[in-house]
Amino acid sequence: MTLSRRAVFGLMAAAPGIALAQGFPAQPVRLVVPFPPGGPADLIGRLIARVMGERLGKAVVVENRSGAGGLVGIEAVARAAPDGHVIGLASSGVLAVQPHLTQQMPFDPQTELAPIGLVLSVPQILAVHPSVPANTVAELVALAKAQPGRLSYGSAGIGSSLHMAGELFKQRAGIDIVHVPYRGAAPAVTDALAGRIQILMADVPALLSHVRSGALRGLGVTSARRIEQLPDLPTMVEAGVPGMLSETFYGLVSAAGTPPERIALLHAAMVAALDDAETRAALASQGGMIVASTPQAFASAVVEGAARWGEVVRAGNIRLE
Structure with missing residues (x-):
């Protein structure tokens, strides 16, 4: 799912022209992190916000808005004006698991959010x-x-x-x-x-x-292979639990209906952040695997994850309380 360098540079070269033509962003961009400060999602959001802001020419301000396992914050993104000024760092839990847990889902991740790109898998x-x-x-x-x-x-x-x-x-x-x-x-x-x-x-x-x-x-x-940061720690499969593979993915989303050219600009800023040496080193040192996918690949990952985790939810008869 990782972009080729040619594709990355093509997007980044086009971005300034898009910004000039559309006058975007016209104000600071709010990056909603749907979990409290200090957690992994907060760390990821703050690491990428700096370079994204530099690329966009406007600050990217992290806003922690927690609750309901991440639903509260990402619902705020889904309900925001579809102009790209409010984006969210959504996890696989919100996008691929929560829709299986309740019939009162406040929004449909596959129709009411616009994927910008996968950031990281952990x-x-x-x-x-x-x-x-x-x-x-x-x-x-x-x-x-x-x-x-x-x-x-x-x-x-x-x-x-x-x-x-x-x-x-x-x-x-x-x-x-x-x-x-x-x-x-x-x-x-x-x-x-x-x-x-x-x-x-x-x-x-x-x-x-x-x-x-x-x-x-x-x-x-829970990865398929041991991680570099803890090489002596066995995988769960090695430790005798077959099929125990699990990763959290994090990706950027905007409200559905956000103009494609603004999605392209936000995606280019995301890629720039993930190509920044300091940001890459910080994420890698924490065990994160940088993805930097296209919006289309992100959408496919959500569909695939929803099918997989739906089976776990049904087997465990799990419901939101």
Whole structure:
């Protein structure tokens, strides 16, 4: 899904002319991050906002608007004027999972949002509080089977990609652990560090420093291959949980109806941000895999993810409370 350099440069070369012709942006662009400050989505948003603003010639201002596993913030984007001045950093949880959880979905991600491009794909780390007597995934599974319903795991909210990763773990490992939803990843990490929840499966950026310091014990990673930042940490499949593959993707969206030429300009600014050496290094150091896809490839990823995670939702009989 990554763009060729020729395509990237073509878009970037065309962008200044588009801006001149359309007078866009006429004001600072609001980048809605639908999770609290301090979490992985917030980090990603702030990293790309700087260079996007430089490219657009107007500041890109991050606005944290959390709630309902990311739905509140992205609904605000869907309801905004379709002129490109309000964009959102939407996760796979909002775009591919939430539509399966309720019949009261406030908007349709596939018809009421305009994809700008995939930014990043991030696997999750399965970690436990040091007080948990499990040093491997196999030991944690055995402990959970011996104490069904006694261990709890946190997520960024019902229907978030972290919730789905935990549910997939439950289904693939055949265990009963209790889900504790939070308003974003950051408060879930806080409670995991305090031992108020025993298990946390969260994106690499949210847990990397805590696993490295020993504040939390990393047991496995949900990617197909081990990650460079924690080379000794096995994949979940290596650790004996077949089919345990999960990644959170993040992409930029605008309201449906945003003019294609403005989408092209925003996409070019996104690509410029992801081609910036400082930004790339910061994202890579946190375990993120830069994608920089076209809007069309992003739309396809949403459709594919919705089909996959819909199966997990149905198998777990999951509903928004």
